[in-house]
Amino acid sequence: MSVIKTENLTKIYRMGHTKIYALDHVNLSFEKGEFAGLVGPSGSGKTTFLNMVGILDKPTEGRVIVMGKETSSLNQKEAALFRRKYIGFIFQTFNLFPHYTAFENVEFPLLLLDLSTEERKERVMEALEMVNLAHRANSKPSELSGGERQRVAIARAIVKRPEIILADEPTANLDAKNSYNVLDIMADINEKLKATFIFATHDEKVIKYLRRKITLNDGKVVKDEVMK
Amino acid sequence: MIKFLLKGLIRDKTRSLFPFLTVTLGVMLTVFLYSYTQGALTQMVDYSAKFATGHVKITTRGYAAEESQKPLDLALVGVSSLIEKLNREYPNMIWCPRIVFGGLLDVPDEKGETRIQSPVAGTAVDLLSKPVEIEILNIKKGLVRGKLPTSSDEILISEQFARRLKVNPGDKVTLITNDAWGGLAIKNFRIAGTLNFGVDALDRQTIFADLKGVQNALALDDAAGEILGFFKDFVYRDIEAKMIAEEFNKKYGKPGDELSPFMRALSQQPGMEEYISYIKDWVGIFIAIFIFAMSIVLWNSGLLGGLRRYSEIGVRLALGEDKGHIYRTLLGESLIIGIFGTVAGTLLGLGVSYYVQVHGINMSQLFKNATIMLPNVIRARITPGSFYVGFIPGLIAPLIGTALSGIGVYKRETSSLIREFAE
Structure with missing residues (x-):
């Protein structure tokens, strides 16, 4: 069974009388454990696709089925609960809470799951170890380098063991060394946790790591290829 | 969380x-x-209550009708017995008879000739036998020079007025005014002390004299222009004051008799409600x-x-x-x-x-x-x-x-x- 499936997924933005197709009848499916990427120029619909899959936005037409559930029928509360359980996000700008330590940032998704203090601590430290940042648990984002911040963001995305991790341009604000470091970690996590990773990127370094590359242009899938 | x-x-x-x-x-x-x-x-x-209106004020009906003129020919008479009754009937109130008068204050030189004259606004209060008036008017605190009057021939004068007239405690001044019958009244006073009232309207040209002395001078034996009543805690309560006034007027008022006593609450006095x-x-x-x-x-x-x-x-x-x-x-x-x-x-x-x-x-x-x-x-x-x-x-x-x-x-x-x- 596919972890994610889209059927004629369409998103239209209206600017006055003009209709802009951010996504135009996209039909894609992703299996568990995939390490796939959406590539294409700016405005091709990569981020919009991630927003639809992450239930951050609703499609104009078509369906998105995640973990066997059609997400467009979910109300706001159900969508939040769904994201809380199954979906992790990694953002281009890290989006860490600046006034909390690395530990607390990673702990946040677990607070929403109402886990015990001991279990939270165990899971947070495990996630931070996976990104090699256990020793920086008490550091605040302002005390971390860009690469370290993104690793904290990865730990935050994986700490709840989600089925799906959506990463929007995760290396865009990193230098080459940090980019490869972060990608190695994500590939390793994908291997260990069997979580499905979907990237939106146009970074060649990321593309090298992908096992499946989907090229979008003007909201349409123009190529879907398995990488060696 | x-x-x-x-x-x-x-x-x-x-x-x-x-x-x-x-x-x-x-x-x-x-x-x-x-x-x-x-x-x-x-x-x-x-x-306003302490210097002019009281929490309630008793005057005659005629006086109330022409209050701005302070008509002493319409003053209350038999004040002592009225105050005795008031003390019995309203034990939670303090009653203070006063006479408000106007006139000229004449300051003589060393030969006894007029050196300077000025219009004066005077208030006669019981300074000698009713120490509560000294407290109500805050006279002790406001005393700048001299002392409190010890006889009914002594007055207090505002410091600002004293400086303008160039008079000092111990100096003699003469009050020239009309008595209750319209005749000329002349009364010599000695300045006991000067006062700062802390109210500019009073500081300009005011004197305070003892009630007895003014009663004698103005032919107002056992009479007063007005009797001010104060709640003992000195907090004005409009509804209560109006109720007291209504009750008093029912009992003592004789509509049509301009010399009958008439009580008004502070807010019922001219301009006060507004x-x-x-x-x-x-x-x-x-x-x-x-x-x-x-x-x-x-x-x-x-x-x-x-x-x-x-x-x-x-x-x-x-x-x-x-x-x-x-x-x-x-x-x-x-x-x-x-x-x-x-x-x-x-x-x-x-x-x-x-x-x-x-x-x-x-x-x-x-x-x-x-x-x-x-x-x-x-x-x-x-x-x-x-x-x-x-x-x-x-x-x-x-x-x-x-x-x-x-x-x-x-x-x-x-x-x-x-x-x-x-x-």
Whole structure:
């Protein structure tokens, strides 16, 4: 069974009388454990696709089925609960809470799951170890380098063991060394946790790591290829 | 989760310290201004009561009808027996007979010839046998030079007036006026001391003389122009005063007899109802405008605080927190800041108000040409309202601001909140 499936997924933005197709009848499916990427120029619909899959936005037409559930029928509360359980996000700008330590940032998704203090601590430290940042648990984002911040963001995305991790341009604000470091970690996590990773990127370094590359242009899938 | 959010609130000074300081400052100003205007209002009424109207005033009907003329031919007679009755019937009141008169004050040179003359406004009060009058008029505290009168031939004169006339304690002056029958009355007095009333209208040309001396001079034996009544706690209560007046008039009043006694409450005396109502309205409007303005400021700070956090909200939504929970936590934070800020602001406001209640602010320059009874030093007055007035701008306004800005969380698509964060 596919972890994610889209059927004629369409998103239209209206600017006055003009209709802009951010996504135009996209039909894609992703299996568990995939390490796939959406590539294409700016405005091709990569981020919009991630927003639809992450239930951050609703499609104009078509369906998105995640973990066997059609997400467009979910109300706001159900969508939040769904994201809380199954979906992790990694953002281009890290989006860490600046006034909390690395530990607390990673702990946040677990607070929403109402886990015990001991279990939270165990899971947070495990996630931070996976990104090699256990020793920086008490550091605040302002005390971390860009690469370290993104690793904290990865730990935050994986700490709840989600089925799906959506990463929007995760290396865009990193230098080459940090980019490869972060990608190695994500590939390793994908291997260990069997979580499905979907990237939106146009970074060649990321593309090298992908096992499946989907090229979008003007909201349409123009190529879907398995990488060696 | 609550612990987590509180940590963020405490660490992020733009979310905690600055809004707290804004609320504290706003509430402090509100509490102080409220207490100060309450103090001003009370003092204005209080001064009028002590110097002119009493909490109730008894005159004859005829005197009341022509009060601005102070017609002594229509004075109350048989004052001693009337006051005895009043003391029996109203044991919670203090009764003070007074004669208000006008005339010329003549200051002789060493040969006894007129050196200078000036119009004078005089008040005769019982300075010798009724020490309560000295307290009511605050005469001991206001004494600048000399001493209190010890005989009915001695008077007190305002310091400002004394300097203008170039007279000193111990000097002789002559009062030239009309007696109760319209005849010429001339009475020599010795100046016992000079007074600073702290009310510019009185400080210009006033003398205080003993009641007996003036009664003799003006042919007003056992008579007085007016009897002022005060509640013993010196707090004016309009409804009670009106009830006393009504009861008295039913008992003693003889409609049609212009020499029958007639009692009026402070607010029933000429111009006083309008005066009190005007001041109350003015104070009410002033406070309302200030509270409204302060509410706008604090409402805005709540609004901006909420708007500034759209980004953080976006991420929290992406991580699986639902909108309702976020909205409630925003309101909770605003409430916490509001409560702490309002309590701190109220305490500070009460502290400043207390200081100004004790020391006052000298407004004499502002009231220099005032003709109404305005004290030169206006003091704040802490009332029960001072304790809760700050809660309107301090607690409710930022809460409304946050509530409005938080509605944006519902209105916007979740994805656009995250985009705003990235930007």
